[in-house]
Amino acid sequence: MTRSTEYESYALLSNDERESFEFEREVDNSSGAHKQARSARPRSHDRCAALPWVFALLVVVAAANGITLLYMSRIMNTVYADLSTDELEFANPYHGLDALYRSGTIASSKIDPIQNIPRVVAQVFPGRPKELAPVGEHDLFNKAFGTLSPHEKHLQVSPSVHTIAQFRALDFGMEECSLVIQLPGNGDRIESKEPFLFDPLSTLDVFRLDAPKPLDVRKLSYTTRPPTKEKIATVTPRAGEETPVTRFPCVWGSLHTFEVACSSASDCLVDIWSSQNTTYGIYMYQHQTV
Template sequence: MQEEEYSKLLDTQNSLDSDESDSLDIRTQYILPPLLRWVAAAVVIIGIIDTCALVYVTHMFNTVFRPKDFASRLQYGNPYIGLQDLYSSGKVNSSAIDPIVLRPRSSAQVFVDEPDRVSPRGLRDTWKAGWGTVSPNERHLHVTPITHTIVQYRTIDFGMEDCHLVLTLPEPGVSLEAGASSNVTLSSRITVFRLAAEHPVDVKTLSYRTRPKVSRGVAVRVQPGIGGDTLLHRFPCPSASLHVFEIACADGSDCLLDVWSSQNTTYGINILQHQTV
C-alpha cells in the first residue's frame, strides 16, 4: 500500500517536472526569436555605419589630400602679363639679346635590354657632414645601342621662343674642369625623338617601358661634331612649354657617347633659345 502511494507521488512529481520543463521551453521559444532579431538588427546597423565611414574616409583621402604629382601637373602662370600686346603694337622695339643656353632639367638613362630597369639617380651624389647628401649640378649624356638618354626642358623666357636643340662637345685634347668628361666614338650616328609628354617625366619611376610614347623623329643619323655645337632640331618653344626628347643610336650604328657636364660647362644636349621679339 505504501509502495503504491510512493509510486503515485513519484509519478505526480515527474509530471510536474515535465510540465515545468515544457513551460520553460515555450517561454524560451518566445524569448529567443525577438532577441535574435535585435542582435541581427544591431549587426546590420553597425555594418551600415562602418561602410558609410569607410566610403567617407575614402572620399576624403581622394578629395582633401593632394596627389603626389600635384605640383608637377600645375600650369605655369604667365609672369609676362601685357608684354605680348606691347611688342605686337609695334610701338616698342626690344634690345638685341644673345641666345640663352637652357640646360636639361633632367637627363636620365633607360635601357633597351632591361625595359623595366628604373633610371639610375644620384650617381655623383656625395655626403658632406653638416650638409647631408649633395647633388652636383651635372648632367649625364650616355648613348649606346642599348642605352638611351631622355632629356626634358621647360622654356620660361618670353620673347626667346625660337629654340635650337644642340649637342655640345669639347675640343679634342682640351683640359676639362673637375666633373666634366667626354668619350665619343667618331663613327657614331645618333637619332633624336620627341616624346609625347604633357607633364614632366618623373625620373623616380622612369624606365624604357614607362617612358612617354614617341611623338615623332626630329633628327636622323646625325654625326656628332667634335668641338662646338651640332644642331639637332629647331622648333618653336612658347613660354612655359615642356619639351622631352629621347637620344638614341641610329639603327646599325655602333655608337658611343658618354659625356658629363659640370658646374661651369654645358657639354651634352642643350637648348639655345633665340630672340623672337
C-alpha cells in the same frame, strides 16, 4: 531521508501503503519535471525574442563600417589624391609685353643667348622595352636634411640605350632655339664620380618626339615614350666641342622633346654626367627675337 532509509521504510509498508507511496512519488516526479519544463520554456522563448535585435545590431555595425570605408575612400581620392599638374594652365607672366613691342614705341635691348638645360633627361632601353627609366641614381640620404637629389643630368647613348630630353622654352622674346651637344675635352674637369665614356667614331641620330605634356619619368619606358614626330639631324660630336644639332622656333612656355640614339651605321658610345656647375650632354640656347 536518505536512499537506504527510504528503502527500509518501504519494506515495512503493507501492499496498500506501498501503492499509495509509489503513487505519491510518481506525482512528485511528474510535478518536478513539469516545473523544469516550464522554467526552460521562457529561456528558449527569450532567446528567440533576442535574435532579431542581435541581427539588427549586426546590420547597423556592418552599415556603419561600410559608410566609414566609403568616406575614407572618397577622402583618399579627393583630399589626398595624387593629382597631376599636366592639365593646369601655364599662366602668362609676360602679359602685355607682346602688344608693347608690336606697337614700336619701345626699342628692345640686345640680349645674349640664354642657356636652357633640359627639365627631364632619362634613358630608355630598346632591348628591354618595358623597363622604366632610372630615377634618382645619384640621390643620397643626409641625417639632417633627408634625401637629397643633386642637380645632375645624364646623356647616355649606345646600341642598347637611348636618351630622351625634354625642354621648356620660358623667356619672352627669346623664342628661337638651337639644340646642341657638348662633350668635355681631355683637360676639362668632370665633377661627377662617373667616368666619361666616348667613342670618337660615334654618330648620333636625333629625333623630335610628339610630347605636348610634361614627361612623367616614373612611367617612362621605351614602350611608353612619346611617338616620334620626325628625324631632325645626324651628328658626329667631338670631345671638347659644342656640336650644333638644329635650330627651331620656340614660343615661350612651349615644350620640346628629343630622343638621341645611335645612328644605324654606328656602333656608338657616349656616356657623360653634368652637374650644377658644368653643362655637358644635350641642352639648348634661346636667342633673342624682339
